[in-house]
Amino acid sequence: AQTVTQSQPEMSVQEAETVTLSCTYDTSESDYYLFWYKQPPSRQMILVIRQEAYKQQNATENRFSVNFQKAAKSFSLKISDSQLGDAAMYFCAYRMYSGAGSYQLTFGKGTKLSVIP
């Protein structure tokens, strides 16, 4: 079974600084997808960034970037120039396509990020 581990239940960062959230996963597959989702207090799940395992280049989306280490099964999220609106719960997720349009998306337990003004 695939597992996703977020070892930091809570983190904090000063506004305008950089923070990195950690995620490791366990899989025997070679073709899969990884995601970071953000959940602000509104409860809405918002996709932050995604990475396809077969792509060696790390994904970036504006201030958000990942460090994808496939061999180490590591997928960390870096937030640059942190803003107050970045305060949220962040979930790492692993998605494997298992054929016939079927997917299994497994989430980590989340990291609560606080941004200090």
Next chain:
Amino acid sequence: NAGVTQTPKFQVLKTGQSMTLQCAQDMNHEYMSWYRQDPGMGLRLIHYSVGAGITDQGEVPNGYNVSRSTTEDFPLRLLSAAPSQTSVYFCASSYSGGGSGELFFGEGSRLTVL
């Protein structure tokens, strides 16, 4: 531009009561799923469907039933609610095929079972 719509957003039940959480999407997504979110547990998959007439169990299916009669709708039924089912429930959908699509989530439904 509705996306994924869940109703109700809040519900309080007594132990043993039944209810249905509704989920509808207007994006013609083949794949739909239900998750529950509990403190410190992340999101766990309850049931999912890859198309009308096809459903399958996820990680925590006990106590829940689903059906998929149309592409748009994927209701989640609790036949006899238990306090352990107190949680926040999310419906999510995506395109299928290729595995590269993102999941689109509803706003969540907070269920309390007394």
